[in-house]
Amino acid sequence: MKKKVKNNVFWVGKVDWELKKFHGNEYSTHKGSTYNSYLIQEEKTVLIDTVWAPFAEEFVENLVKEIDLNKIDYIVANHGEIDHSGALPALMKHIPDKPIYCTANAVKSLKGQYHQDWNFHVVKTGDKLDIGNGKELVFVEMTMLHWPDSMATYLTKDNILFSNDAFGQHYATEKLFNDLVDQCDLFNESIKYFANILTPFNPMLRKKLDEVMSLNLQIDIIATSHGIVWRDNPMQIVQKYSQWANDYQENQITVIYDTMWNGTKILAEKIAEGIGLADPDVVVKVYNLAKSDENDLITEVFKSKTVVMGSPTIAKSVLHSVAGFIHLMKELKFKNKKAAAFGCYGWSGESVKVINDLMADAGFDVINEGFRNSWNPDPDSQKAALDFGKEIAV
Numbered sequence: 001m002k003k004k005v006k007n008n009v010f011w012v013g014k015v016d017w018e019l020k021k022f023h024g025n026e027y028s029t030h031k032g033s034t035y036n037s038y039l040i041q042e043e044k045t046v047l048i049d050t051v052w053a054p055f056a057e058e059f060v061e062n063l064v065k066e067i068d069l070n071k072i073d074y075i076v077a078n079h080g081e082i083d084h085s086g087a088l089p090a091l092m093k094h095i096p097d098k099p100i101y102c103t104a105n106a107v108k109s110l111k112g113q114y115h116q117d118w119n120f121h122v123v124k125t126g127d128k129l130d131i132g133n134g135k136e137l138v139f140v141e142m143t144m145l146h147w148p149d150s151m152a153t154y155l156t157k158d159n160i161l162f163s164n165d166a167f168g169q170h171y172a173t174e175k176l177f178n179d180l181v182d183q184c185d186l187f188n189e190s191i192k193y194f195a196n197i198l199t200p201f202n203p204m205l206r207k208k209l210d211e212v213m214s215l216n217l218q219i220d221i222i223a224t225s226h227g228i229v230w231r232d233n234p235m236q237i238v239q240k241y242s243q244w245a246n247d248y249q250e251n252q253i254t255v256i257y258d259t260m261w262n263g264t265k266i267l268a269e270k271i272a273e274g275i276g277l278a279d280p281d282v283v284v285k286v287y288n289l290a291k292s293d294e295n296d297l298i299t300e301v302f303k304s305k306t307v308v309m310g311s312p313t314i315a316k317s318v319l320h321s322v323a324g325f326i327h328l329m330k331e332l333k334f335k336n337k338k339a340a341a342f343g344c345y346g347w348s349g350e351s352v353k354v355i356n357d358l359m360a361d362a363g364f365d366v367i368n369e370g371f372r373n374s375w376n377p378d379p380d381s382q383k384a385a386l387d388f389g390k391e392i393a394v
């Protein structure tokens, strides 16, 4: 059933309450997600984006209940990724000649995925489309936010920015608007989404935010493609993006480790204790990688000024969970963060050096040689780990 966004603009998307993993298995979605599609019914009728492929038939069936598909004049594909374009094949079977407005890169991605020669109309930033009743759509390329084909669409007079992935969250709700949902949930899912998806594109995002601001568009509503529609102070999420895109950090130090026989775990907790003793103001958090959600951990890394990584030595290296997590951090191109390493060993003891090298390669500023401990930490080495924590804090 369609839901009214404003005047003649309606949400016609899908709430996916069951989604637990996104991008294959790469992103945990504890609170599900939504795929937001919008119908504009002015003199011209416009469909903006669709839904993920598994919901294609359901989407088209629901759309048919709302409108004769032949009455759709224009389709706007802000982004080619399958969670927004996945219902296009089912839809276009009914209306194969309708024009699809999208970027040149979106033509590549849509053709590459669906192998169809639909009636594409390529648009660039500033191009406009008259939809009657004195209203226009204005297109804004959002290159690398987060794909080369990404675009936003602005509806004049109603002052709605259809931002696609930007400003979204993986958050299932029947409440359409930001002021109607739990604000903690909304913030947590928004920052997790930014940390896990948008961090690598910070330099481009900074430029794009400046560019969008310089257009001086009055933005009353930001209608994203995931989660809620920002109608109450929509610029709050733009301001948050400005902060987050500037190599964001809080006064937080996060200790992340994996362990085999709990020796490295004991070190982790002593190091955290030392940090807390040396700086009562700093937020210290400790996570066992094997028992934590990696995407939630990435959000903690995003908020951290320093990350302290620990692994015992195994086969002259580190546990694969630690290597894999450092690889994930490297992909996200974190900037302006310090790192230190620790770990227990029984024989050769290479893990700390391996972590230091991996963290430096991942773009972290490694602040010391790290803390190695032979066999299980005795009271003296526990005291030394505590002192190591104090050093990190100052």
Ligand code: FEO
Binding pocket: 079, 081, 082, 083, 084, 146, 147, 165, 225, 226
């Ligand atoms: Fe929500 Fe890039 O797709």
